[in-house]
Amino acid sequence: MDDDDLRRGRPTTHKAYGEATAILVGDALQGEAFRVLATAPDIDAELRVRLIEVLARAAGWQGMVGGQHLDIAGADDVREIHDRKTGALLAASVEAGAIVGGADATAVAAFRTFGSELGWLFQLVDDLLDEVGTDEELGKPSGSDRRHDKRTAVATHGGVDGLRTTVEEQRDVCLRLALGLPNDGGALGSIVEYIAARDR
Amino acid sequence: MDDDDLRRGRPTTHKAYGEATAILVGDALQGEAFRVLATAPDIDAELRVRLIEVLARAAGWQGMVGGQHLDIAGADDVREIHDRKTGALLAASVEAGAIVGGADATAVAAFRTFGSELGWLFQLVDDLLDEVGTDEELGKPSGSDRRHDKRTAVATHGGVDGLRTTVEEQRDVCLRLALGLPNDGGALGSIVEYIAARDR
Numbered sequence: 001m002d003d004d005d006l007r008r009g010r011p012t013t014h015k016a017y018g019e020a021t022a023i024l025v026g027d028a029l030q031g032e033a034f035r036v037l038a039t040a041p042d043i044d045a046e047l048r049v050r051l052i053e054v055l056a057r058a059a060g061w062q063g064m065v066g067g068q069h070l071d072i073a074g075a076d077d078v079r080e081i082h083d084r085k086t087g088a089l090l091a092a093s094v095e096a097g098a099i100v101g102g103a104d105a106t107a108v109a110a111f112r113t114f115g116s117e118l119g120w121l122f123q124l125v126d127d128l129l130d131e132v133g134t135d136e137e138l139g140k141p142s143g144s145d146r147r148h149d150k151r152t153a154v155a156t157h158g159g160v161d162g163l164r165t166t167v168e169e170q171r172d173v174c175l176r177l178a179l180g181l182p183n184d185g186g187a188l189g190s191i192v193e194y195i196a197a198r199d200r
Numbered sequence: 201m202d203d204d205d206l207r208r209g210r211p212t213t214h215k216a217y218g219e220a221t222a223i224l225v226g227d228a229l230q231g232e233a234f235r236v237l238a239t240a241p242d243i244d245a246e247l248r249v250r251l252i253e254v255l256a257r258a259a260g261w262q263g264m265v266g267g268q269h270l271d272i273a274g275a276d277d278v279r280e281i282h283d284r285k286t287g288a289l290l291a292a293s294v295e296a297g298a299i300v301g302g303a304d305a306t307a308v309a310a311f312r313t314f315g316s317e318l319g320w321l322f323q324l325v326d327d328l329l330d331e332v333g334t335d336e337e338l339g340k341p342s343g344s345d346r347r348h349d350k351r352t353a354v355a356t357h358g359g360v361d362g363l364r365t366t367v368e369e370q371r372d373v374c375l376r377l378a379l380g381l382p383n384d385g386g387a388l389g390s391i392v393e394y395i396a397a398r399d400r
Contacts, residue, residue, distance in 0.1 A: 059227075
């Protein structure tokens with residue numbers, strides 16, 4: 001199998017069931033996500049439509065789809081690509097929690113910023129592990145992103161050592177943002193530490 | 201160009217911009233549709249979440265995605281495939297109008313049934329035109345669906361003459377259903393006639 005055919009040690013959907021079915025599954029899951037939000041029990045309809053708008057922007061051309069387009073179009077800005085490809089959905093999930101929890105507009109914006117920076121931390125660690133992780137830990141061959149010429153953060157952060165430093169700096173950015181949230185960010189600080197320290 | 205590369209006389213998106221971009225555009229438009237519904241002005245949030253649920257079911261595994269899966273999996277039931285691939289979205293659009301217009305549950309169900317039967321009429325006419333229309337009228341080479349071994353209604357309705365009869369019967373089914381709707385279906389009857397008589 002090609003490197004692209006494994007995720008967490010298991011064959012990808014497009015390998016196991018074929019390209020057409022994999023694309024259909026993605027389409028189905030997108031619609032299903034909106035259906036689940038639209039029919040969520042015990043959440044006011046006014047909040048449900050806000051959640052749907054947040055998810056639509058994160059998943060759509062403003063977010064994930066736009067980032068994927070930048071990626072395949074060969075854009076140079078690694079941060080921009082990943083803010084949209086992966087950061088937008090992570091920021092949206094944090095923002096959604098704030099909305100459901102009844103946070104005011106200022107707090108919702110702060111949660112969203114935290115989520116976006118957390119997404120970038122996640123991506124930096126992902127790129128670091130792609131260089132230094134073992135195949136067994138990663139569930140896919142290490143170095144596969146670099147070998148596929150994906151635009152990783154290693155190249156733009158002075159190699160592995162530079163990237164390690166950037167990860168630590170970004171962890172601190174996230175921890176400071178968490179402390180600025182209501183209730184000192186609750187459990188979010190430990191999520192930052194978890195993501196910064198993960199080895200798979 | 202291959203037959204599959206033209207729609208209404210113009211190159212398809214996947215031909216003009218490539219497969220990856222075409223898939224991304226589809227993903228983007230799906231999310232955008234939900235965003236538009238979630239933020240629709242002058243519609244109560246309670247109605248907006250109902251519209252989103254209706255669209256999600258019509259587009260998702262319960263509807264279009266499920267129909268496409270049946271199609272590529274080689275299912276035999278032409279009506280089932282098209283009810284889900286194209287009928288579900290048409291039924292949903294009629295149902296959505298009924299919901300926004302404040303119809304009660306019984307009327308919403310009647311509008312939905314009408315929309316579903318209208319979708320089947322549309323598909324029957326599509327299959328008929330694929331056999332008897334000219335390339336110029338269709339914007340794609342006639343017979344292309346049959347040549348691509350798509351499961352068309354011609355084969356299951358005793359050829360072109362049998363299919364013409366079926367189209368007329370289905371037109372009458374739709375007209376009767378329209379007359380059973382509030383206000384005798386308003387302009388929906390003329391939409392039935394338009395679809396039954398279209399030649400492109």
